[in-house]
Amino acid sequence: MSTFLFGIHCHQPVDNFDHAVLEAIERSYFPVFDVLSRHEKFRFSVHFSGWLLEKIAADVPHLFALMQTMSARNQIEWLGGGYYEPILASISSADRRGQIEKLSDLIEKLFGRRPRGIWLTERVWSDEILSDLAACGIEYTLVDDYHFHRVGFTPRECEGYYLSECGGDTVKIFPIHKDLRYRLPFSPHEDAINAIESMDTAICFDDGEKFGLWPHTHEWVYDQGWLDAFVTQLCNRDRITTMRFGDYIDSNTALGLAYLPNVSYYEMGNWSYGTKRALQADSALKILSGHMNPDEAQSVLGGGIWKNFLVKYPEANHIHKRMLRLSKHIGAIRDETYREWVYKAQTNDVFWHGVFGGIYLPNLRDNAYRYIIEAQSILSRHTGFRGEVEDFDLDGYAEVSLCDPTLHMVFSTRNGGMIVELDRMERGFNLQNTLTRRREFYHSALCAMHENQEHAEGIQTIHHAHHVLTPEASDALHFDFYRRGSFVDHFCAQETDLSAFYRCGYTEYGDFANGVFEIVSARSDQARFERRGHVDGTAVRLDKNYRLEKDALEVTLQIDSPPREGLMYVCELNLHFANLSDIRIRSQEISIDTAGASFDSDSELTICDPYLKETIRIGWNCKHTLWIHPVMSVSQSEGGIDLMAQGIMIAFAFVYEDALKLECAIRWERGAE
Template identity: 40%
Template sequence: MNGISKLLLGLHCHQPVDNFASVVDKAIKLSYRPFFEVVSRFPSFKFSIHFSGWLFDYIRMHDNGLFELIKKCHDNKQVEFFTGGFYEPILASIPSRDRKGQIGKLNDFLHLHFGAKPKGLWLTERVWDASIIDDIVSVGVEYVIVDDYHFISAGFDKRGLGGYFLSENGGNIIKIFPINKDLRYILPFKKPNVVIESIKKNGEVGVLFDDGEKFGLWPKTYEWVYEKKWLEEFLEAFTSDETLTTEHYSEFAAINKPLGMAYLPNVSYYEMGEWSLRANDTIALEHLHSNVVLGYGFETADKFVKGGIWKNFLVKYAESNRIHKRALELAKFADEVDFAEFTESLYKAQTNDALWHGVFGGLYLGCLRDNAYKFIIECENIYKNKNPDKKLIVADINLDGYDEVRFLLSGLTLMFESKSGGQLSEFCLRDRLFNLQNTLTRRYEAYHDKIFNPPAPAPVKEDEIETIHNMDLTKFEHLRDEIAYDWYDKNSFIDHITNDEFCLENFRKCTFKEFGDFANQPFDIDSVCEKEAVFVRKGAIYDDAIDETIVKKSFTVSDNGIGFNILIDTQSKKEYRYVCEMNLHLPDIARVTVNGDSLRNNGCIQNSKIITVEDKVLDKVFVFSFDSAVDTYIYTVDTVSQNEEGFELSNQALCFGFSLPLKQKMTLSGRFDVSL
């Protein structure tokens, strides 16, 4: 050891594809631009940078000054660029061809504008899977960055991870650098002298690659990093200390030998493993980890206590799985259309942000899911225009073992799921690139407990700032009454058999009595053709006795909507209420009217044959019409979810319950139409 401590610093900057311009501009103003303005004044301080391709191109088009400043830093050899998937997909979740295509697209961008040929890859959310090695090596990647947790969970000791290791798949070799968690958690949240001392204590090499948004965009960091001059003071102290230096990852890899071989499990950072579990399992994992820490220490707990894997989000959230599997299906159509426009929309649809949920909004942000479906519909429009005679697909699109029925009409794409009650799970407006069924089910999340029992935040010392992991949550107690949980997916044409106690409040809270087994159970596909699908379930009503009950649902599709005929035949002699539930996801609930009246959260309309919903954002009118009068119950489906500011209340859908009496036999017929 020569007494010199090296810091290999990298920053990853990302915004979801087609995010609101105001959000991206704020990130540029508060984080990206001021960071480069400060760090460029210290040209001897080397660092690496990764911008997701869409964000980098946005900066090029909308902030040429920042783009040129980044170019200047690169020309001065201060900056090393990292590549990655252009639209920030989870690489292990997309097909091989698209992995190579997305990385190649960002490589081309960096070479065109900067003359750069990146050797390092930023791994989205550090989701590691050895299956990606062959593809990333084939496009010129030599090294990748993961967390030290990846190594610790594979049996490595935390000490001795300062450098890089080799791994391989089928003989293709990749270098892997482990990020130092201690540095990741203190920079830039503690005073410069504390951070510098920590770098020195880590030995010869400190590896850090983390979110650029921590430098100004995260809560309270702009004031700390720039107004109170944390970054400037840190750079001044670092560059004036003769025992400290910086290197690019490429320089370090070129002159240093590997520390050994490493075969890593399918894993991301520890917190991702927590989030990907079901809520009860997340809580159990937290308790287990705490108990092991008390008995054996942090290193043992981190090594042997593990959560789930990223792909478990596709199991945890049906909505995530639908988006992911639709993108996989469309990837198979690429050869049939052979259009660059199709590939571009497909790559955008593969972005990760809408597929999972952790400390940021993710899946819970309707706008992100809307964007995912926008790109999916763009692809499908191209495919449909190339294949105008393709009007019906019956296949296991969701890869859940059950067939879905999808109608490709001139103005609409409609999909029904046999596994999920013969229900409508996709109603895409092809001209608006919008899916009306892009709803989200209200689920119990582990962090909801913190709203009812907020933990006391740890005291913040004078030499640090509060992080997003240590907030005062008592200010969110008003959200307690907004929390409700659904026991079935929020699709449309959901069949409930209940009683006269059914009312708006227990409907909204999902506490009404359910006697049937039709709302969340599979239906058989009885028949299907280009304009019609029929689903049947032989189930039962569970009351004083178990009475055989059949529900048969016939859907006739047209270019402007769906005709429906729902038949129920039960052996029960008792009187019940049947409720057909429909859920519409709309872009801005504040700009929606029902029967001409502005929506004020919830309401009831008695004995009506027509319900008209007008959406001023989509500029569409949706009409429910019935052959006989029904009672209608309406409420907004709202979720309480975690984000970087704490918690937020978000609208996910507008729910309608169409109710009528049921005694032995019943028929509900009508239409659901849209003005095209």
Template identity: 40%
Template sequence: MDKVHFLFGVHNHQPIGNFDFVFEKAYTQAYLPFLEAMERHPRLRWNLHATGILWEWLEAHHPDYIDRVARQVDEERVEILTGGYYEPILSALPDRDKAGQIQKLTHYIQKRFNTTPRGLWLAERVWEPHLAKVLHDNRVEYTLVDDSHFLMTGMNEDQLEGAFITEEQGCGVRLLPIRKALRYAIPFRDPGETLTLLRKYVTPFGYRALTMFDDGEKFGLWPETFDHVYRDGWLERFLTVLDSNADWIHCSRISDYLAHSPPHGRVYLPTASYYEMGEWTLPSESQETLAHLLRAHPHDAETAKRFLHGGFWRNFLTKYEESNNLHKKMLWVSKKVHQIASQLVSETQRPSGRAQKMLDALWAGQCNCAYWHGVFGGLYLPHLRQAIYRQLIEAENLADKAVKVEEMKVSYKDFDLDGQKEVLVESPPQNLYFKPHEGGSLFEWDVRSQGINLSNVLTRRPEGYHKQLAEFQQRGGHAETGGVKTIHDRVRVKEPDLEKRLFTDWYRRASLLDHFLHRDTALDDFYRCQYGEQGDFVKSNYTVEASRDKRSELRFSRVGNVWMGDQRNGLLVEKTISWGPPIGWKVTYRIKNVEGPSCEVWFGSEMNFAFSSQDSQDPNTHKALEAWRRRDHGFGLTLQVRFDQPMDCWDFPLETISLSEEGFERTYQGTVLLAHQMLGLAPGQSETRSWTVEVTPP
């Protein structure tokens, strides 16, 4: 009888920093019932990948689940794949961390399941050609990528079955294409559609195989899928169909198939991920351009997608400055950790206990979810970003303690690799990172004892999917009808009138940004970022000097322009920053009229603070404040701003409108504080204002 192999697998993962109740919900609604379903069909062979993050959680909360998986491994019913332990984008890591992440998960699988994994799950299927050698060097025999990778090479869809081989510097690894048609059909369409596709690939010798390997969360955790998959019985029907057709459908472990089926040939894939990822990496205008081009080919859109596609994963590092900040912080800490860890080796030449702790913290800080944004919240979720910073700061703390770093250090480095140097102030209590070429701004403030970056806010940007929100409202707030859909096809809104809160910032949100406001500016205008800026200081270059006398200081200065109607004045803005005690900093502004007649200017210094939750829904006005403070019980701290003389202040929540698997949602990113005052300046006259920002226990 003609036969075909079906290589069916699931990938289970929860990110570093996700809430424990989310782990439990995923376990109850997806991971456990899926395993129970597979147990009811012992003839079906399948494949499983779970990240080290999830295995650790299961060990602590549901070790019986792991025991049940182990029994299936012993019975040769399921194959376990390795990967990066903390689910990093491997191609974005230094090579030493690529190897460390893979080896850590491989070692866990060997120890816990008494088996050596042969295949690797590639996070988000982000492929770059150099990975072939990395995988080969770490004894990985195969990995899986999307069929879109292969289609970009000019291959036809009918060729996308079985396995191929690629190489880098003569080091080979097998690649299996995951079929998009199966990803979208399972578990959303009738099981008969899968059978129809499989029948196209039957042969007398059964050497062909179709692969479907996708997120385990789609089997119960994604919106509306629990009822569909389990209560309505979709998964049981699907597995029963496979079972009843076992005479011609061989559900196989991937390694079993590869052991008897040679690769179809060589293939060299471009840098890519699944098609949707390529769209998400593009700026919003480019996303619309791509969509327009595809709409121009309605009858052969799928063919057009082989040649019309978006960018690749690293483009997120140019699309979002905050993503790049995380990535470059990771590279900065990785270099520091490995320099020190190499000195802390045991007698067996393996990392010592201290070295392994700092490596584990570093690797946990490489979990990919907070580094990018697509249909899941990702980068837009502040608790995920903060969790990454917490791990990276912990790794940095452990590294510094190992070599007894006690002094403050000021360095000039191109930290974010934009071709210009930043100023990094590092000390045991805190890190302060400044950008002279972007307004002399403070863009990272690490409270190291708490593992918190208090500058971890997110700028409001236009997103390609914001158009969907407008279209949704035009339909009266009603979603398009249809059955259960994939998260790529659904439109939901979690609260009304979100489109009224959709604002865009024209500069990156940071602290010590220097504004000169138009006289007509109202608080609501500034909140919306739709106001008149009369100066040219916010995004401009400042010179910087460091002094090392009794008290270390940084002095940023710029002579710029302020326009008031037809009148232009040249103003010197000088801000001197010192740090302590022991966690905090002081800024002293001197603003001088160096060119032009007498003028009255409305000066404001903007600060952005990333608190764990918001305490106000609306913008607030404060007159003649001597101090502004906020208690954050979630982070276990109080932040206080004490002014040398009373200042007027505005504050408001910085909120984004983004898309997640649950729908469009409003997310608190931090609090904006603007300290502002009218200043009258005669020619040559200067005014001075200063304040101290301090972190103390709550």
């Protein structure tokens, strides 16, 4: 006899677009429950992110009614987890317990029983979470069989569950079979059922979205009847019984003791690598796979860890560390609204990138910063917070933050003394929420082929899909050598034009753009930095002074040394807007398109933002050349290749002959002209 343990995990990023959530419900969540409700003998387990489950209970009565019916007749078992789907190992112990208890409370309220197991977000295992699971009354969780293979367990030894412990606290862990994850629902249903029947205990728990929302799956799973045929034939097999995970624990003993490494699934580990190491790992895997099974080769080779995304993407790390600092005040603030904002900021999607958009999606970053800014506003009201000097992002150098009721700014001393966060507090929006263009491991592997490439049988998973690199995306493949903040200092040849500057296809003669600046002074409304660096081998001192006022920022830049003949100074700003296509640039009536704009100017630059209902005015004390260009990134997602506007580059080029003193004033005014 074979036992089949099946489960689906359903998640949407917190406060995702309404149309995206509706599409997931219509194409995946409702139809999968609708089909499975007709097969009462088919027992399985379910996990929904807390906010999504709550939304369905309130707004989607036809789906919620199915959930209640199937729960009442014991066809499904509900799993808990972090309410807002955090990576549990990336947040504090108190927050882990708080998020788990919040979702357990909701499930008990809606379905009358508390969950015994939890879905582990992205299957990121770390021993540090085990005691918190035990404290919340959680009996079991699931990871990939890859976790077990990494420490020597064979596939046959992964047909059941194991006990693990940390400091005397115990939890039961099921290994999810990768082969079944890749078969369901992509291979013909007969092949999937035969694979299940070949095991004593077959375990598959994976994304519910692949049953209808992933590319081509709705047609395959429902229109062509894959799911109904699969469940019908499975239930008719005398040698296969379906069971919920909790029921399996009640009727089967553990296979033994297991201690697992700090990993996620193999692909996630590879995505967390920097480009060079990811390509090296791919080459090494191909070599090893010539001598052993590819899955065995993966477990021998190993991979990266999830937290390395916070090293790979400083923008993700900035959000993460801002969240952690706010989290430390939950106990002192004792404000439930504050706690909710912090918990929402812990949602995992924005912190990583692989086959899904993740950190590359501006709306996910916008949401994360909205939660952070709302929490920051409450903290400031409770504590009178006006700024600090602290290395909160753990890059080895102190950041300086300035804050008043209208603006909150963070300056990075490690990265050119530039602005890396620029919050409009009343609007809950970070205008500095840009993204540096990086070379990703898949850029070198992108190939132009037809999207409807024939597959042997069934359909392809998103992990095996081949995407088309359009000419527009190919032209946008440019990579930055510095972080895209504001008030970035460049020294380049006077003949440098907008195209070369935007593509980073010019020679940088200074060491200021990503050089370390020293803090000269810092107080609640002012921060001053300096760097004694070099321009084309000549010693140069650059002094930056930022002064914060209500709805305004004044900046003074002092360059003490004359330039080498033929060079110019360029001060670069990179700003992010919610809807870039709606932005209106009023300087000489120049409109923004992908070609950018370049012209000489001695007038004030105005930027009208209908989303924030504000006008930004940027003025300088001397004539300059102005360069404006959308910052476009090329990334992959489950839907293909995304060419995405991350913000807008605004660069001011100054030709000077002696020491240079520049004064810049930025003002925010209510109303978009």
